[in-house]
Amino acid sequence: MSPSTAPRSFTVREVASHCTKDSCWVLLGTRVYDVTAFLRMHPGGEALILGRSGKDVGLEMEGPPHRHSENARRWMEQYYIGELLDTNSGTDEPQGLRERRKGNDQTEGERAAQKTTDDKTKEEDEDSPFNLFSSVDLDKDLVDWQKPLAWQVGHLGEKYDEWVHQPVDRPIRLFGNPLLEAGTKTSWYWVPVVWLPIVFYFSWHCYTTLAKGTTRIPLTSDFSFTVHKYFFPLLFLMGWFLWSFMEYCIHRFVFHMKPPAHNYYLITIHFLLHGQHHKSPFDGARLVFPPGLASVVVGSFYMILHYTLPDILAVCVFVGGLCGYVVYDMIHYYLHYGSPKRGSYMYGLKAYHVKHHFKHQRAGFGITSTFWDHPFQTVIPDEKF
CATH class of the missing domain: 3.10.120.10 (Cytochrome b5-like heme/steroid binding domain)
Structure with a gap:
């Protein structure tokens, strides 16, 4: 108004x-x-x-x-x-x-x-810090919502961190170029459409390869053991577990880095990667990773495994991690737009994530679970909703 x-x-x-x-x-x-x-x-x-x-x-x-x-x-x-x-006046006069x-x-x-x-x-x-209109005034004074924000936020300097963590319920336009802008938006269903066929294919490939009984892992020059097909679920879950750790680290140390107030480019990069999500947390077109950006993370995950594990084992762990990523993006979307049953696991997770957005931006980095928040001491204090 x-x-x-x-x-x-x-x-x-x-x-x-x-x-x-x-x-x-x-x-x-x-x-x-x-x-x-x-x-x-x-x-x-x-x-x-x-x-x-x-x-x-x-x-x-x-x-x-x-x-x-x-x-x-x-x-x-x-x-x-x-x-x-x-x-109280007995009249309808305002x-x-x-x-x-x-x-x-x-x-x-x-x-x-x-x-x-x-x-x-x-x-x-x-x-007063309790001024209810401060976020509205801040938006009007610092950015022009009628223009693309990508090239504006870098000029906010020391005001950027406060501004970006005062969420608003409005769509964000990052770029003026229509094609470039369209590339930053992704409907949730593209995540399973693009990645689940890859998960299914490599799962089948890994299982059938191990089923041949020819995969052996040498422990010493004189001893090696056969990796049977029954090991595949264990390797798959290992990859999923590794992804959960990557999820936490990326969210905490990359997405929630605090860019230097004097660095225009780092502020802009931070806003494009994650700041825009905290500024407009219910922008449905920007709640999941665009496949192009996700492929960089997925590819890096595969290369790390490829150079640390024997070939087929690396693929087994990789496909588990890739499945973990798909579940992560789907859960993240659901935490913003779903209506889980009160008292359920997803209900508690949704409340936890919303508190991360609105109050505890320097804690609560787990999305699919709060597991890694405990050893790293970033757990959000428990409150009932």
Whole structure:
């Protein structure tokens, strides 16, 4: 809503009537929010919001069971649509209008004193870390959303880290060139379409090769042992386990590197790799790796295995890791857009990942599991949603 546009006013009955999946409104004090678009994104599930539709969610925002982060509060402001009519006066006249009318009855001295107080309060609010509108102002001041962002973010300098970790619910355009822009977007189904046939083919190839009983691994110059086909599941799972470690390391040390404030190019690279996902975490076209970019990671994984393990063993471990990658990308998409059953493993994982986006950006790097967060001490504190 534009600052120059006067907010609409709604009655309590009107707000309460919007209580379905197609139109869900909530209150925060006298402020009215249309959170329909947020229902499927909510980590606690859409039922929690629908159960509070038409009501004040102030207590839920403060907790228990948990206090919502400042990023969550800023995020909510994107759905602000107007103000609640003041029902205490016995009239449908908006509260703001009555206050302005009351102000006309004040003396000049009273109005001057009131203006001084209001200005001071405004300055304090702007400096406050609890200012709900700071992310909106920050976006307007630092970037032009009407232009491609790829070439803008490098100029943010020391403000980049704060800006990129204040998420917004809006699509991002990275490049002006249509073909280049299209190359940065990928629908989720392309991941299984491109990679699963490769997983199936190499799984079959590995199993049938081992089934011949001719694969032997030398331990010494005089002794070697045969690798039977029954070893394939173990080698496959080993590859999957290795991928989970790569997943953690890439997410933590590459995607969450903190680029130097003075380095335009590193900031731009960080934004293209992962920063844009944290700025707009529900951009559905950028939740999985484009096959071209993924092939670089997949190819590197294969080359490392090829030079460290005998040929067929390397392929067995590789195909397990590749399958782990496919599952990783599918789970990541589901954590953003799925609605897992409350109490399930995926429900806890979704809540964990959302906290990574909105509050704990320097922790919670596991996607498919939280396993590696424990030995590296990056576990997000447990909170119930």
